[in-house]
Amino acid sequence: MTPNDPSDNPWSDLERPPLNAASLSRALVRPESLWTSLEVVDSTGSTNTDLAARAARGEAREGQVLVAERQTAGRGRLERTWTAPARSGLFLSAVLVPEVPAERWSWLPLLAGVATASALSRTAGADVVLKWPNDVLVRFGDEERKIGGILSERVERPGGPAAVVLGIGLNVTLREEELPVPGAGSLALAGARVTDRDTLLRAVLRSLQEWYGRWRDADGDPEASGVREAYTAGCATLGRRVRAVLPGERELLGEAVAVDDGGRLVLAGGEGVQQPVGAGDIVHLRPGPEGA
Known part of the structure; x- marks a missing residue:
């Protein structure tokens, strides 16, 4: 990106206004909330990389959320990278410190999928389903297109319990000519009734807090928390x-x-x-x- 890149200007595309960090913090960071801080940056390589580095230095506590208006080296599973136009999606990571048996931490990306899909279905009215283990798909017509993914990374912290950095990336307003690969999609292309990123981010983080709380209160048990039942009901992979x-x-x-x-x-x-x-x-x- 060059200094004169028009994407540097948050108002260069009026259909893609910047996130309102102050309003989001007021809505989400509360005494009774899981979320302890919310930071929005204009651009970074990867929110997961940034938060993992902070956690490894002992500088991140549970509930910290980092959101980027643009990622230049977003990471998915198997070290894949991807990029998207500025302010075209939601690119966020959160620090969690699950006080549940470590062998149950593998449910966290699936739990995040359930939380994300339910938030988008409820708020945006899109037909959102999950592909095992970490893809978020949207159905429109006779197609299923990938609109997002989830990345979960364990990080050892000095002098404290290990943390998990949970990343979520979602295509919100990508246009057909901006799609990175065949089979990709976006909420806008699927005809979602809501594409306001502030509204969607609040919905996703509130849903994640709810599902994480259920899972944590059940000591990570996927059955008792209802996570497995919800994931099974929303997973397009099962039965195929x-x-x-x-x-x-x-x-x-x-x-x-x-x-x-x-x-x-x-x-x-x-x-x-x-x-x-x-x-x-x-x-x-x-x-x-x-x-x-």
Whole structure:
């Protein structure tokens, strides 16, 4: 980005006004709230990278939220990077310190998916579903397009318990010509009734606080907290034939039949053999020879 880049000017695109940081802080940072601070920056490489570095230095407490109007090196799973025009989406990360058994932390990105999808469905009126493990999709017509993703990273903190930096990236007003890859989408392209980013950010963070509170109060139990039931109901992967591309370029074909206690996707292959998948890329297959 050059000093004369018009995207430096927050009013260069009147359809994409800047976030109102003061108003958001007043609405979200309260004595009874999970959120202890909310900072909005004009541009950064990655909000997750920034907050993880603060946490590793012992400078971040639970409930800190960092939002960027623009990310130049946004990160997804498997170290993938992506960028988007300034003020075209929501790019945020939050620090959480879950006082639950560490083996249940794998539910955090799925929990964040439930919170995000329910907030967008309720607030924007979009038909939002989840793709295991961390993709947020929107349905319009006969298509499912990816509008966002979630990244969860464990960070060791000096002199204190480990933290999780939870990142959420969502395409809000991207236009067709701005989409980074085929299969991407945005809330605006899906005809969402609300694309005001302040409204959407408040909804997502309030929903995340609610679901995180339920999960934490249940000691991270996905069943008792209702997280597994909600995730199963909103996951477009379950019940479909999929291809799982695993580390080492191995592949598995099967029907996605369940999410197990560890948040892993369970595939049913030939002769009823079931296998859990904890990491990898999942491709939804269309009916036909490819999925046979």
